[in-house]
Amino acid sequence: MLVKTVRGLERIAASRIEEILTGAKAIPRPSGYLGLVIVEGVGEPERAADLVRHEVPEAEKILPVLAMASADLEEIAKAAAEAARGRIASGESFAVRTTRRGSHRFTSIDVNVAAGAAVQRATGAAVNLSYPDKIVWIEVLGDKALISVTSGREERKKTYPGKPYVRRALGKIVVGQMPYVDSLEACRKMGVRIGRAAQTFEIGALYVTPHKPVEGKQLAVFLEGVYEGIESRYEIQTRTYHEKPRRVPVYVQDLYQFVRDKRGKPLVVTSTRGEPLSKVADELAELFRSGDEVVVLIGAREGIPTGVFRFANLVVDLAPGITISTDHALTSAIVGFVTALEEKGVFEVHSNPKI
Numbered sequence: 001m002l003v004k005t006v007r008g009l010e011r012i013a014a015s016r017i018e019e020i021l022t023g024a025k026a027i028p029r030p031s032g033y034l035g036l037v038i039v040e041g042v043g044e045p046e047r048a049a050d051l052v053r054h055e056v057p058e059a060e061k062i063l064p065v066l067a068m069a070s071a072d073l074e075e076i077a078k079a080a081a082e083a084a085r086g087r088i089a090s091g092e093s094f095a096v097r098t099t100r101r102g103s104h105r106f107t108s109i110d111v112n113v114a115a116g117a118a119v120q121r122a123t124g125a126a127v128n129l130s131y132p133d134k135i136v137w138i139e140v141l142g143d144k145a146l147i148s149v150t151s152g153r154e155e156r157k158k159t160y161p162g163k164p165y166v167r168r169a170l171g172k173i174v175v176g177q178m179p180y181v182d183s184l185e186a187c188r189k190m191g192v193r194i195g196r197a198a199q200t201f202e203i204g205a206l207y208v209t210p211h212k213p214v215e216g217k218q219l220a221v222f223l224e225g226v227y228e229g230i231e232s233r234y235e236i237q238t239r240t241y242h243e244k245p246r247r248v249p250v251y252v253q254d255l256y257q258f259v260r261d262k263r264g265k266p267l268v269v270t271s272t273r274g275e276p277l278s279k280v281a282d283e284l285a286e287l288f289r290s291g292d293e294v295v296v297l298i299g300a301r302e303g304i305p306t307g308v309f310r311f312a313n314l315v316v317d318l319a320p321g322i323t324i325s326t327d328h329a330l331t332s333a334i335v336g337f338v339t340a341l342e343e344k345g346v347f348e349v350h351s352n353p354k355i
Contacts, residue, residue, distance in 0.1 A: 001039040001048055002139055002146050004061040013037050013058040020055050021048055031142055033101050063137050063148035073106050073114050076145045080115040080136055081122035087149045088136075093128035094119060095135055097155070102142040111138055131161055164347035166338055170201045171246070172293055173334070174265075176209040176258050178300040180326050184221045190300075191225020193327040198226075198248045199233035201334045204293065206248055211255035211305055219252075226250055255297075255304075259311050262295045267312045269297045269304050270333050272323055274315035277336050283314055284337065285344035296333060300326040 003026075005013045014026035014037045027038045037059075042048035045064030052062045066087075069079035080096070088094050096119065098111040116127060119136055135155055137148040159165070175198065180190035198206045208223060230248055237245035259267070266287035277284070287294055297304050297312075309315050318324060318336045341347060 001042050001045050001052070001065055002063045002148065003037040003039060003052065003056075003059045004063070005035055005037060005058050006060060007035045009058045010035065010037050013056055014039075016056050016058065017052055020051055024048070031101075033141060036141075061154065063139070063146070063150065065146045065148055067147040069145045069147065071102070071104055071140055071143045071145055073110060076111055076138060076140075076147070077114040077118040079145070080138060080147050081118040083147045083149050084119040084125075084134075084136055085122045088119065088123045088125045088134045090124035092123075092133040093126045093131075093152075094123070095127065095129050095132040095152075096138060097135055098138040098140065100140040102140065104140065111140070131157075162349050164342050164349055166342075166347050167202060167243075169288065169341070169347050170334065170338075171204050172288065172291070173201075173203040173337075174205045174207065174262075174293055174295050175203055175330060176207045176253075176255065176295060176297045177330065178255065178298065178302070178304070179208050179210050179214060179219055179222045180300040181214055181218050181222075182301075184218065187218050187222040188225040188228075190327055191222040191227075192229040192232075193225075194330055195226035195229025195231075195248075195250075196233045197229075197327075197330040197334075199230040199237070199245075200331075202237075202246050203248055203334070206250050207258055208250065208252045209255040209258045209297075210252075223250070223252070255308070259297075259308055263311070266291050266294045267297070267314075268294065269309055269312040269315045270318055270329065271299070271303050271309070271315050272317055272320075273303075273306070273309075274317040276320050277316050277318055277340055280314050280316060281340040281344060284316070284340055285346050287313060288341055288346050296337075298329045298333060300329075 003013060010028035014028040017026040017039055018024055021042055024039050024041045030036055030038045045066065049062045049064040052059055067079040067083040069075040096112045096116045098108040100108050115136060115138055120127065132152040135150055135152050137150065139146045177194060180187055227250065234245060234247050318332050324332050
Protein backbone atom coordinates (compact mmCIF):
# COMPACT_ATOMS: atom_id res chain seq x y z
CA MET A 1 0.00 0.00 0.00
CA LEU A 2 1.16 3.53 -0.76
CA VAL A 3 0.10 6.31 1.58
CA LYS A 4 0.51 10.00 0.82
CA THR A 5 0.82 12.45 3.72
CA VAL A 6 1.49 16.10 4.40
CA ARG A 7 5.26 16.57 4.23
CA GLY A 8 6.77 16.15 7.67
CA LEU A 9 4.10 13.75 8.94
CA GLU A 10 5.43 10.61 7.27
CA ARG A 11 6.88 9.05 10.44
CA ILE A 12 3.79 9.78 12.50
CA ALA A 13 1.57 8.17 9.84
CA ALA A 14 3.91 5.18 9.54
CA SER A 15 3.89 4.59 13.30
CA ARG A 16 0.11 4.73 13.48
CA ILE A 17 -0.29 2.42 10.48
CA GLU A 18 1.93 -0.22 12.10
CA GLU A 19 -0.26 -0.01 15.23
CA ILE A 20 -3.48 -0.80 13.39
CA LEU A 21 -2.17 -3.26 10.78
CA THR A 22 -0.75 -6.24 12.65
CA GLY A 23 2.44 -7.54 11.06
CA ALA A 24 2.74 -4.71 8.55
CA LYS A 25 5.92 -2.71 8.05
CA ALA A 26 5.51 0.99 7.21
CA ILE A 27 8.47 2.71 5.56
CA PRO A 28 8.35 6.54 5.77
CA ARG A 29 10.05 8.57 3.05
CA PRO A 30 11.10 5.62 0.87
CA SER A 31 14.31 6.45 -0.99
CA GLY A 32 14.05 9.91 0.54
CA TYR A 33 10.78 10.81 -1.20
CA LEU A 34 8.88 13.24 1.03
CA GLY A 35 5.19 12.84 1.75
CA LEU A 36 5.15 9.08 1.14
CA VAL A 37 4.83 5.93 3.23
CA ILE A 38 5.13 2.46 1.69
CA VAL A 39 3.38 -0.26 3.69
CA GLU A 40 4.46 -3.87 3.19
CA GLY A 41 2.87 -7.06 4.50
CA VAL A 42 -0.68 -5.69 4.56
CA GLY A 43 -2.41 -8.87 3.39
CA GLU A 44 -5.47 -7.80 1.42
CA PRO A 45 -4.49 -4.29 0.27
CA GLU A 46 -8.01 -2.93 -0.25
CA ARG A 47 -9.18 -4.07 3.19
CA ALA A 48 -6.02 -2.61 4.75
CA ALA A 49 -6.63 0.64 2.90
CA ASP A 50 -10.12 0.86 4.45
CA LEU A 51 -8.65 0.47 7.95
CA VAL A 52 -6.09 3.20 7.37
CA ARG A 53 -8.76 5.45 5.84
CA HIS A 54 -10.86 5.22 9.01
CA GLU A 55 -8.08 5.35 11.59
CA VAL A 56 -5.24 7.56 10.30
CA PRO A 57 -6.19 11.19 9.62
CA GLU A 58 -2.56 11.99 8.72
CA ALA A 59 -3.05 9.90 5.56
CA GLU A 60 -4.08 12.17 2.68
CA LYS A 61 -4.43 9.46 0.04
CA ILE A 62 -4.46 5.72 0.62
CA LEU A 63 -3.67 3.70 -2.50
CA PRO A 64 -3.87 -0.11 -2.32
CA VAL A 65 -1.12 -1.37 -4.62
CA LEU A 66 -2.73 -3.85 -7.00
CA ALA A 67 0.19 -4.26 -9.38
CA MET A 68 3.88 -3.43 -9.66
CA ALA A 69 6.08 -3.01 -12.72
CA SER A 70 9.53 -1.88 -13.67
CA ALA A 71 9.80 1.76 -14.73
CA ASP A 72 9.30 0.88 -18.40
CA LEU A 73 6.48 2.37 -20.44
CA GLU A 74 5.31 -0.92 -21.97
CA GLU A 75 5.49 -2.79 -18.64
CA ILE A 76 3.59 -0.07 -16.82
CA ALA A 77 0.80 -0.08 -19.43
CA LYS A 78 0.50 -3.86 -19.25
CA ALA A 79 0.34 -3.85 -15.43
CA ALA A 80 -2.22 -1.03 -15.41
CA ALA A 81 -4.49 -2.97 -17.75
CA GLU A 82 -4.27 -6.07 -15.52
CA ALA A 83 -5.08 -4.04 -12.40
CA ALA A 84 -8.06 -2.37 -14.10
CA ARG A 85 -9.56 -5.57 -15.50
CA GLY A 86 -12.47 -6.56 -13.28
CA ARG A 87 -12.32 -3.29 -11.31
CA ILE A 88 -13.50 -0.91 -14.03
CA ALA A 89 -16.72 -1.85 -15.82
CA SER A 90 -17.36 -1.15 -19.49
CA GLY A 91 -20.14 1.26 -18.59
CA GLU A 92 -17.91 3.34 -16.29
CA SER A 93 -15.45 6.12 -17.03
CA PHE A 94 -11.85 6.38 -15.88
CA ALA A 95 -8.76 8.57 -15.85
CA VAL A 96 -5.09 7.81 -15.36
CA ARG A 97 -3.11 9.97 -12.91
CA THR A 98 0.67 9.55 -13.00
CA THR A 99 3.29 10.98 -10.65
CA ARG A 100 6.97 10.38 -11.42
CA ARG A 101 9.81 10.60 -8.93
CA GLY A 102 13.30 10.15 -10.28
CA SER A 103 14.81 10.39 -13.76
CA HIS A 104 13.18 8.56 -16.68
CA ARG A 105 13.15 8.55 -20.45
CA PHE A 106 9.38 9.08 -20.48
CA THR A 107 7.13 11.81 -19.08
CA SER A 108 4.02 11.52 -16.93
CA ILE A 109 1.96 12.37 -20.00
CA ASP A 110 3.57 9.50 -21.90
CA VAL A 111 2.51 7.14 -19.11
CA ASN A 112 -1.02 8.52 -19.06
CA VAL A 113 -1.41 8.00 -22.80
CA ALA A 114 0.09 4.48 -22.91
CA ALA A 115 -1.64 3.23 -19.77
CA GLY A 116 -4.94 4.89 -20.70
CA ALA A 117 -5.00 3.16 -24.07
CA ALA A 118 -4.18 -0.20 -22.47
CA VAL A 119 -6.87 0.18 -19.80
CA GLN A 120 -9.46 1.18 -22.40
CA ARG A 121 -8.67 -1.88 -24.52
CA ALA A 122 -8.88 -4.16 -21.46
CA THR A 123 -12.12 -2.76 -20.02
CA GLY A 124 -14.03 -1.01 -22.80
CA ALA A 125 -14.57 1.93 -20.42
CA ALA A 126 -14.72 5.56 -21.55
CA VAL A 127 -12.13 8.17 -20.62
CA ASN A 128 -13.25 11.15 -18.54
CA LEU A 129 -10.36 13.29 -17.39
CA SER A 130 -12.50 15.69 -15.38
CA TYR A 131 -14.90 13.60 -13.30
CA PRO A 132 -14.11 9.90 -13.73
CA ASP A 133 -15.92 7.06 -11.97
CA LYS A 134 -12.59 5.32 -11.36
CA ILE A 135 -8.98 6.47 -11.25
CA VAL A 136 -5.92 4.44 -12.18
CA TRP A 137 -3.06 5.79 -10.07
CA ILE A 138 0.47 5.20 -11.33
CA GLU A 139 3.20 6.17 -8.88
CA VAL A 140 6.69 5.86 -10.35
CA LEU A 141 9.39 5.72 -7.67
CA GLY A 142 12.83 5.42 -9.24
CA ASP A 143 12.99 2.11 -11.07
CA LYS A 144 9.60 0.82 -9.90
CA ALA A 145 5.99 1.72 -10.66
CA LEU A 146 3.16 1.08 -8.21
CA ILE A 147 -0.36 0.86 -9.62
CA SER A 148 -3.69 1.33 -7.85
CA VAL A 149 -7.33 1.63 -8.87
CA THR A 150 -9.76 3.59 -6.71
CA SER A 151 -13.09 5.33 -6.89
CA GLY A 152 -13.01 8.75 -8.53
CA ARG A 153 -14.14 10.18 -5.18
CA GLU A 154 -10.62 9.62 -3.86
CA GLU A 155 -9.66 12.72 -5.83
CA ARG A 156 -11.31 15.57 -3.97
CA LYS A 157 -11.86 18.40 -6.44
CA LYS A 158 -13.07 21.89 -5.72
CA THR A 159 -15.84 21.45 -8.27
CA TYR A 160 -17.87 18.46 -9.41
CA PRO A 161 -21.08 17.85 -11.37
CA GLY A 162 -24.10 19.17 -9.53
CA LYS A 163 -22.13 21.37 -7.11
CA PRO A 164 -23.58 24.90 -6.87
CA TYR A 165 -21.53 27.70 -8.39
CA VAL A 166 -22.07 30.98 -6.54
CA ARG A 167 -19.59 33.52 -7.94
CA ARG A 168 -21.80 34.95 -10.66
CA ALA A 169 -24.82 35.21 -8.38
CA LEU A 170 -22.80 37.05 -5.73
CA GLY A 171 -21.92 39.62 -8.36
CA LYS A 172 -25.54 40.80 -8.06
CA ILE A 173 -24.96 41.99 -4.52
CA VAL A 174 -24.30 45.68 -3.92
CA VAL A 175 -23.40 46.39 -0.28
CA GLY A 176 -24.01 49.68 1.48
CA GLN A 177 -21.57 49.59 4.41
CA MET A 178 -21.67 52.27 7.09
CA PRO A 179 -18.08 53.38 7.87
CA TYR A 180 -16.42 52.37 11.12
CA VAL A 181 -15.49 55.45 13.14
CA ASP A 182 -13.04 55.18 16.05
CA SER A 183 -9.29 55.64 16.50
CA LEU A 184 -7.37 55.91 13.23
CA GLU A 185 -5.69 52.55 13.74
CA ALA A 186 -9.04 50.89 14.42
CA CYS A 187 -10.54 52.56 11.34
CA ARG A 188 -7.74 51.24 9.15
CA LYS A 189 -7.87 47.68 10.52
CA MET A 190 -11.64 47.53 10.17
CA GLY A 191 -11.40 48.85 6.62
CA VAL A 192 -8.87 46.18 5.69
CA ARG A 193 -11.09 43.40 7.00
CA ILE A 194 -14.19 44.70 5.27
CA GLY A 195 -12.29 45.18 2.00
CA ARG A 196 -10.93 41.63 2.12
CA ALA A 197 -14.40 40.25 2.80
CA ALA A 198 -15.94 42.20 -0.10
CA GLN A 199 -13.23 41.01 -2.50
CA THR A 200 -13.38 37.42 -1.23
CA PHE A 201 -16.97 37.16 -2.44
CA GLU A 202 -16.45 39.43 -5.47
CA ILE A 203 -19.65 41.33 -4.75
CA GLY A 204 -20.94 43.70 -7.42
CA ALA A 205 -19.89 46.88 -5.60
CA LEU A 206 -19.13 48.22 -2.14
CA TYR A 207 -20.61 51.60 -1.18
CA VAL A 208 -19.33 53.28 1.97
CA THR A 209 -22.47 55.02 3.24
CA PRO A 210 -22.18 57.44 6.19
CA HIS A 211 -25.58 58.60 7.41
CA LYS A 212 -24.29 61.75 9.13
CA PRO A 213 -21.12 63.91 9.01
CA VAL A 214 -17.92 61.95 9.58
CA GLU A 215 -14.51 63.36 10.51
CA GLY A 216 -12.54 63.48 7.27
CA LYS A 217 -9.36 61.80 8.50
CA GLN A 218 -11.28 58.87 9.99
CA LEU A 219 -13.16 58.30 6.74
CA ALA A 220 -9.96 58.62 4.68
CA VAL A 221 -8.11 56.07 6.81
CA PHE A 222 -11.09 53.69 6.74
CA LEU A 223 -11.18 53.91 2.94
CA GLU A 224 -7.42 53.34 2.70
CA GLY A 225 -7.93 50.16 4.70
CA VAL A 226 -10.79 49.05 2.45
CA TYR A 227 -8.63 49.44 -0.67
CA GLU A 228 -5.72 47.69 1.02
CA GLY A 229 -7.93 44.73 1.92
CA ILE A 230 -9.36 44.50 -1.59
CA GLU A 231 -5.92 44.60 -3.23
CA SER A 232 -4.39 42.00 -0.90
CA ARG A 233 -7.19 39.52 -1.57
CA TYR A 234 -7.32 40.31 -5.30
CA GLU A 235 -3.62 39.50 -5.67
CA ILE A 236 -4.16 36.07 -4.10
CA GLN A 237 -7.18 35.39 -6.30
CA THR A 238 -5.21 36.37 -9.40
CA ARG A 239 -2.54 33.78 -8.56
CA THR A 240 -4.83 30.93 -7.54
CA TYR A 241 -8.13 31.16 -9.45
CA HIS A 242 -8.57 29.39 -12.78
CA GLU A 243 -10.96 32.20 -13.77
CA LYS A 244 -9.85 35.81 -13.78
CA PRO A 245 -11.19 37.53 -10.63
CA ARG A 246 -13.01 40.84 -10.74
CA ARG A 247 -11.79 43.69 -8.54
CA VAL A 248 -14.65 45.06 -6.41
CA PRO A 249 -15.31 48.78 -7.08
CA VAL A 250 -15.71 51.14 -4.10
CA TYR A 251 -17.88 54.26 -3.91
CA VAL A 252 -18.82 56.76 -1.20
CA GLN A 253 -22.39 58.03 -0.91
CA ASP A 254 -24.66 59.35 1.83
CA LEU A 255 -26.81 56.46 3.10
CA TYR A 256 -30.14 58.19 2.54
CA GLN A 257 -29.24 59.30 -0.97
CA PHE A 258 -27.93 55.80 -1.69
CA VAL A 259 -31.32 54.35 -0.66
CA ARG A 260 -33.14 56.89 -2.84
CA ASP A 261 -30.95 56.09 -5.84
CA LYS A 262 -31.59 52.37 -5.41
CA ARG A 263 -35.39 52.69 -5.28
CA GLY A 264 -36.87 49.94 -7.42
CA LYS A 265 -34.02 47.55 -6.61
CA PRO A 266 -34.53 44.78 -4.04
CA LEU A 267 -33.28 46.11 -0.69
CA VAL A 268 -32.25 43.91 2.27
CA VAL A 269 -31.37 45.47 5.60
CA THR A 270 -29.35 43.45 8.13
CA SER A 271 -30.42 44.23 11.68
CA THR A 272 -31.00 42.54 15.04
CA ARG A 273 -34.54 43.98 14.74
CA GLY A 274 -35.29 41.82 11.69
CA GLU A 275 -36.72 38.39 11.01
CA PRO A 276 -34.50 35.28 11.25
CA LEU A 277 -32.97 34.41 7.90
CA SER A 278 -34.54 30.94 7.99
CA LYS A 279 -38.02 32.50 8.02
CA VAL A 280 -37.48 34.75 5.02
CA ALA A 281 -35.41 32.40 2.85
CA ASP A 282 -38.16 32.03 0.25
CA GLU A 283 -38.57 35.80 -0.07
CA LEU A 284 -34.79 36.24 -0.30
CA ALA A 285 -34.58 33.65 -3.06
CA GLU A 286 -37.31 35.44 -5.01
CA LEU A 287 -35.40 38.74 -4.73
CA PHE A 288 -32.29 37.13 -6.24
CA ARG A 289 -34.28 35.48 -9.02
CA SER A 290 -36.23 38.61 -9.94
CA GLY A 291 -33.50 41.20 -10.55
CA ASP A 292 -29.96 41.81 -11.69
CA GLU A 293 -29.01 43.62 -8.47
CA VAL A 294 -29.77 43.11 -4.78
CA VAL A 295 -28.83 45.89 -2.35
CA VAL A 296 -27.72 44.90 1.16
CA LEU A 297 -27.24 47.42 3.98
CA ILE A 298 -24.81 46.73 6.83
CA GLY A 299 -24.24 48.87 9.91
CA ALA A 300 -21.08 49.67 11.87
CA ARG A 301 -21.12 50.17 15.65
CA GLU A 302 -24.51 51.79 15.15
CA GLY A 303 -27.13 49.82 13.30
CA ILE A 304 -28.93 50.93 10.16
CA PRO A 305 -31.29 53.83 11.03
CA THR A 306 -34.80 52.44 11.40
CA GLY A 307 -36.32 55.03 9.04
CA VAL A 308 -34.64 53.12 6.20
CA PHE A 309 -36.53 49.96 7.15
CA ARG A 310 -39.68 51.30 5.45
CA PHE A 311 -37.90 51.15 2.10
CA ALA A 312 -36.63 47.59 2.55
CA ASN A 313 -38.06 44.45 1.01
CA LEU A 314 -36.59 42.44 3.89
CA VAL A 315 -35.08 43.20 7.29
CA VAL A 316 -32.99 40.19 8.28
CA ASP A 317 -31.47 39.12 11.59
CA LEU A 318 -28.49 36.95 10.64
CA ALA A 319 -27.93 35.41 14.08
CA PRO A 320 -30.86 36.00 16.45
CA GLY A 321 -29.64 36.84 19.96
CA ILE A 322 -26.16 37.85 18.77
CA THR A 323 -24.83 41.25 17.74
CA ILE A 324 -22.29 40.55 15.01
CA SER A 325 -19.13 42.69 15.10
CA THR A 326 -18.59 45.11 12.22
CA ASP A 327 -15.59 43.24 10.77
CA HIS A 328 -17.61 40.00 10.53
CA ALA A 329 -20.96 41.43 9.47
CA LEU A 330 -20.40 41.41 5.69
CA THR A 331 -18.97 37.88 5.73
CA SER A 332 -21.81 36.64 7.96
CA ALA A 333 -24.41 38.17 5.67
CA ILE A 334 -22.97 36.65 2.49
CA VAL A 335 -22.41 33.21 4.02
CA GLY A 336 -25.93 33.24 5.43
CA PHE A 337 -27.39 34.27 2.09
CA VAL A 338 -25.39 31.59 0.23
CA THR A 339 -26.66 28.88 2.57
CA ALA A 340 -30.29 29.99 2.25
CA LEU A 341 -30.11 30.47 -1.52
CA GLU A 342 -28.39 27.13 -2.12
CA GLU A 343 -31.19 25.35 -0.25
CA LYS A 344 -33.70 27.12 -2.51
CA GLY A 345 -31.87 26.10 -5.70
CA VAL A 346 -31.02 29.62 -6.83
CA PHE A 347 -27.47 28.94 -8.02
CA GLU A 348 -26.36 27.39 -11.28
CA VAL A 349 -24.62 24.02 -10.98
CA HIS A 350 -21.61 22.49 -12.67
CA SER A 351 -22.18 20.12 -15.55
CA ASN A 352 -20.33 16.87 -16.21
CA PRO A 353 -18.19 17.28 -19.32
CA LYS A 354 -17.00 14.08 -20.97
CA ILE A 355 -13.44 14.44 -22.18
